[in-house]
Amino acid sequence: MLRFDRRLVHHFDWVLLLMLLLVSGMALINLYSSTWNGGGSVSPALLKQSYLFCAGLIVILLLMAVDYSEMETLGYILYAGIVVLLLYTNFFVHTIAGTQRWINLGFFRLQPSEPAKLILVMVLASCYSRKEVADGYRLRDLLVPGALTVVPFILILIQPDLGTALMLGVLFVSMTVFVRLRWSTIGILGSLGAVAGFIGWKFLLKDYQRRRIETFLNPEGDPMNHGYQIMQSKIAVGSGKVFGKGFMEGTQGHLHFLPERHTDFAFSVWAEEWGFVGTLFFLSCYFFLLLWGINIAMTARDKFGVLLAFGLVMLIFWQAVINLFMIMGFLPVVGIPLPLFSYGGSSLLTTLLAVGILMNIRMRRFLSRQ
Amino acid sequence: MIGIRRKKRTNKKRAEPLLDTELKKDSGVTRLIHRDEGELDFFRKRAFYGAFVIIFFFAVLITRLWFLQVQQGEKYSRLADSNRVRFLEIAAPRGNILDSKGREIVTNRPSFNVVWVREDNRLDDALLKKMASILETDVSELLARIRKMAGTPGHIPVRLAEDIDWEKVAYIENNRMNLPGIKIKVVPLRVYHFGNLASHLIGYLGEINEKELKSSNEGVYRGGDLIGKMGLERLREKDLRGEKGRHYMEVNALGFEQRNLKGVEPLSGNDLQLTIDMDLQRAAEDIMATEGKSGAVVAVAVNSGRLLALASAPTLQLDKFIGGISHKDWQEMLDNPLHPLINKIVQGQYPPGSTYKLVTATAGLAEGIITPDTIMYCPGHYRFGNRTYHCWKRSGHGAVDLNRALSESCDVYFYQVGQRLGVDRLAKYARLFGLGRKTGVEMEHEKPGLIPTAAWKKKRFGKIWQEGETLSVAIGQGFDLVTPIQLAFMTATVANGGTLYKPVLVENVRDPDGHVIERLEPEIVDRLTGQGRNLQLVRKGLIEAVNGRHGTGRRARLQDMDITVAGKTGTAQVVRLKQYKHLKEKDIPYKYRDHAWFTCFAPADNPEIAVTVLVEHGMHGGSGAAPVARAVLEAYFRERVKAGEDINIQIIQGGVPSHSKQATDTGRTGEVRKNVAF
Structure with a gap:
């Protein structure tokens, strides 16, 4: 079954690999600075992240040998598995900081909600690629994909991890809008969404979640907590000015004014130390990677490939936009990392897998289905 | 338009799958492959639109970064600096x-x-x-x-x-x-x-x-x-x-x-x-505290206005204020019937009672209404209009001259002086003694007291001044209100021959290196000119009031120190309720008892210090307040007397107009002295 075609090597996506290495390299450099503790040694976080990156890179290169179309069916098995894992974390894992998000695998604490996003993209791509609806999707055509989204959405929401749960929603909307919808469907879904949003705000949001959003709307009302974080992040970014304060010279990060400075606010550290020049370079690489992903979608050999590639790009893109908007003060504090850049094993592995699948799709663009 | 195009394609698509399905042999596995090129194109195009979304957000982010880092970089840079320092x-x-x-x-x-x-x-x-x-x-x-x-x-x-x-x-x-x-x-x-x-x-x-x-x-x-x-x-x-x-x-x-x-x-x-001497302060407060009195004690150096002791009883519990007073303690102070929070030295306004007779006497002498030899008859009451004004001594004092009137505090004598003076002339002298106006001492919420005039009554009540009211005012009742510190300075003015000083209580201010950056200068507020002899006559009456056989202030005597004290008692009526009129003093409820005044100076012949005592509800100046004044005077002179110093000799050495030792002695025994030089 495993058949290696020499053309695959020929068609290997060197551009995407180069962009991946560039972005990840910047991420590790930044992690070195943000976790530097004053001593001479490299921080454990940096070591762990580097090992995970290498391991992940090897894994995705090995997985290249498997045709991505296997995921059309494999996705559902993975989906079942992730639902079980989510149920397990929700009901059997002890609470960390008020939320249940991690499963301890000994060497690694897995956060099942991260791969859940990737797996959702797979099953949605599979789902939409099988169905051909001539005049666009009607509401009842969306029942299955909708249900596929709602199950992990609710499981993650009750962890509670509003940010990741909403991320699933965003992915569902992105991919559903991507395939055709009838205008009537859009109208109905839009109004349903508005009602759900209202009810959610009124009855379902936890206090701290509502407070975060209120804080964002009125940062002066809560200068100590989340408004404070955003303010410190803006100060960090802004004070980098054009050329930055220099590597390891950022005061906001090194003097601990920045919260979560190696995870959610990692980019603030980068912006402070490298300035506008650095952020421009980083975002250019990052967005080139995303646009390259779109290119992969546009050249994919089949519908599933297009949908999968597009979904994976959206997975990275929306997380990046939400994280960067938060850092720059456009959005309230939500726990969404900057993929590839923020410290965090589950997110890194998930994103690497996503990039690996993109490479896989790219590599097989000229091959017909086997 | 798009809709139409879509339809076309879909129509095509429907037929295509069959055509595009082929058997692939090279893989070794046979599979059905969808070759839906039309739909694939459609999705690819849509993916291309996705690129625009991505580019749009990229532009937004870069614009934002430009704004934060380039446009406002300086501002955030400053914020970052103040953040870490x-x-x-x-x-x-x-x-x-x-x-x-x-x-x-x-x-x-x-x-x-x-x-x-x-x-x-x-x-x-x-x-x-x-x-x-x-x-x-x-x-x-x-x-x-x-x-x-x-x-x-x-x-x-x-x-x-x-x-x-x-x-x-x-x-x-x-x-x-x-x-x-x-x-x-x-x-x-x-x-x-x-x-x-x-x-x-x-x-x-x-x-x-x-x-x-x-x-x-x-x-x-x-x-x-x-x-x-x-x-x-x-x-x-x-x-x-x-x-x-x-x-x-x-x-x-x-x-x-x-x-x-x-x-x-x-x-x-x-x-x-x-300027406060803590020995005097302690003497004043101790005696007020041990007897559970509420009131005020003011001691002043008569020739400079320096305040030597300033006590308001009961005292505040200063240690309770350290680091913030508790609500309970504060409420307790507010509820205390003795009102410790009120600084009675300047905030307590009381009728001066008989101490006001100093003003009436001085005014009478200065205006030529009386001479020291003017004799008036006191039958124990005085009829004016259709009202009878009583003397405190119902049996009457008989024939009274100024000296006796002051020493025995004859009300009938001063009714007549007051009546002849009229309220406005009385008020003029009261003001020269510092009554009815703020003294300007460094204490908060000072009250001005009240010295009525005809114009004042017209303005305040819209009514004409009744001459009968002058009689009450002349003996310090009626509308008259004074603060303890005002009475002290009135007494000092009488003692020093007519100079009203401003009360001061900060001797000097020194910076941490010890350099004096502010030094007290005695400040004269007003002067009663040309009244030296008249004031001397008043002083004579006051000496008699303390030292005379029938004097009202005998309890202030410092006989064992060989120092002559001159002073005047006073009783400020709180209420005149008929129901209490015939009760024994101790049966009158505390809050309806009269206030006791005693104001004095010493040594009588060359005054250095004036002491004024007010004891709230202390009933009688002589018994309630005079012993307090005596304790303060004792504290003032104690060390000098102990050192064997003769206060009177000191005076001679001081080059102040002198008088013999004998004069002091006679004064002490209560005889009227004729050779007091001033």
Whole structure:
């Protein structure tokens, strides 16, 4: 079954690999600075992240040998598995900081909600690629994909991890809008969404979640907590000015004014130390990677490939936009990392897998289905 | 249009799958492959639109970064600098307060407060519980303190505990890494070396409130600072407070100091030396306190206006104010029937009673209505109009001259003097003695008292002055109101021959290096010119009042010190209720009893000190107030007498117009002296 075609090597996506290495390299450099503790040694976080990156890179290169179309069916098995894992974390894992998000695998604490996003993209791509609806999707055509989204959405929401749960929603909307919808469907879904949003705000949001959003709307009302974080992040970014304060010279990060400075606010550290020049370079690489992903979608050999590639790009893109908007003060504090850049094993592995699948799709663009 | 195109394609598609399905042999596996090129194209195009979305957001992000980093970079750069350099203020030791002999009344000691800097760290439940157990207090107490500071900027520390002991300081310092945001702040606290003595005069400190913070535009205060709330602590705040020191620290967001950058040491406040002699003060307050009296004692140096003792009884419990008074203690003071919070020296207004006869007598002599030899007959009452005005001695004094009228306090004599003078002429002399106007002493909320005139009554009540009312006013009843300090200065003016000084109580102000930066200069407010002889006649009556056989103020005599005292008693009627008229004095409820006055000066022949005592509800000046004055005088002269110094010789040595020892002796025995030179 495993058949290696020499053309695959020929068609290997060197551009995407180069962009991946560039972005990840910047991420590790930044992690070195943000976790530097004053001593001479490299921080454990940096070591762990580097090992995970290498391991992940090897894994995705090995997985290249498997045709991505296997995921059309494999996705559902993975989906079942992730639902079980989510149920397990929700009901059997002890609470960390008020939320249940991690499963301890000994060497690694897995956060099942991260791969859940990737797996959702797979099953949605599979789902939409099988169905051909001539005049666009009607509401009842969306029942299955909708249900596929709602199950992990609710499981993650009750962890509670509003940010990741909403991320699933965003992915569902992105991919559903991507395939055709009838205008009537859009109208109905839009109004349903508005009602759900209202009810959610009124009855379902936890206090701290509502407070975060209120804080964002009125940062002066809560200068100590989340408004404070955003303010410190803006100060960090802004004070980098054009050329930055220099590597390891950022005061906001090194003097601990920045919260979560190696995870959610990692980019603030980068912006402070490298300035506008650095952020421009980083975002250019990052967005080139995303646009390259779109290119992969546009050249994919089949519908599933297009949908999968597009979904994976959206997975990275929306997380990046939400994280960067938060850092720059456009959005309230939500726990969404900057993929590839923020410290965090589950997110890194998930994103690497996503990039690996993109490479896989790219590599097989000229091959017909086997 | 798009819809139409879509339809076309779909139609095509429907047929295609069959055509595009082929058998693939090279893979070895046969599979059905969808070759739906049309739909694939459609999706690819849509993916291309996705690129526009991505580029749009990229542009937004880059624009935002341009705005933050290039456009506003300078602003955020400044914010970042102020973020990491924090200046810590170091409280300046307040100036000390000394008495006239250089003894320390109030100084400082270091104390340790526990504060939480909110912007350094959130105080979560666990930390809050930990702090509560370290400080041995309740979480609710800490929460209450935190809540009180809600709405203030996060860099202003919240005080969690004041003046903690060494063990707690050591514990918190050792565990500071586990207690982010928690700090020990060293704050100088006041030490009162004389306990509650002179409490109304010195006042107390308290935490600055929002209003005070706003009204001080000098920017020297911050929330949580201590500021003078009363007395000299408040009035001399600018002298006492000193200048805060500042340490610039590089800190991280957890508030841990990284580096000490530079600093300015705090500058201590200026020291105040008072004119108050704590020996006199103690004498005055002790006797008031041991007898549970409420009232005021004022002692003044008659030739300069220096205040030697200023007591308002009951005293404030100064130690309860250190680090903020509790609500319970405050309520207790408010509810105390003796009103400790009222500074009776300047805020208590009482009818002067018979002490006012000094004014009536002086006015009568000055206006030529009486001479020392004018004799009036006192049958115990005086009829005016259709009313009868009683003398306090119902049986009457008989034939009375000025000397007897003063010494035995004959009301009928002064009714007639007053009636002949009229209210306005009386008021003129009262004002020259400083009555009816604020003295300007450095105390808060001073009341002016009240000296009525015909015009005043017209304005106040819209009614004409009744001549009968003048009779009441002439003996210090009716509308007359004075404060104890006013009476003291009236007495001093009589004693020194007519000069009304401004009361002063700060001798000098010294900076921390000991340089005198402000020195007291006696200040004359008014002068009763050309009345030297008349005042001498009044003084003679006052000597008689203390030393005479029938004198009302005999309890103020200092016979064992061989010093002559001159003085006048007074009784200020509180109410005249018929139901109490025939009761025995001790059966009258406390709050309806009359106030007792005694005002005096000594030595009578060459006065140095005047003492005025008011005892609220003390019934009679002679019994209620005179012994207090005597105690103060005794304290004043004690050391000099002990040293064997003859006060009278001292006077001669002082080159002041002299009189023989014999004159003093005769004065003491109560005989009228004819050879007093002045």
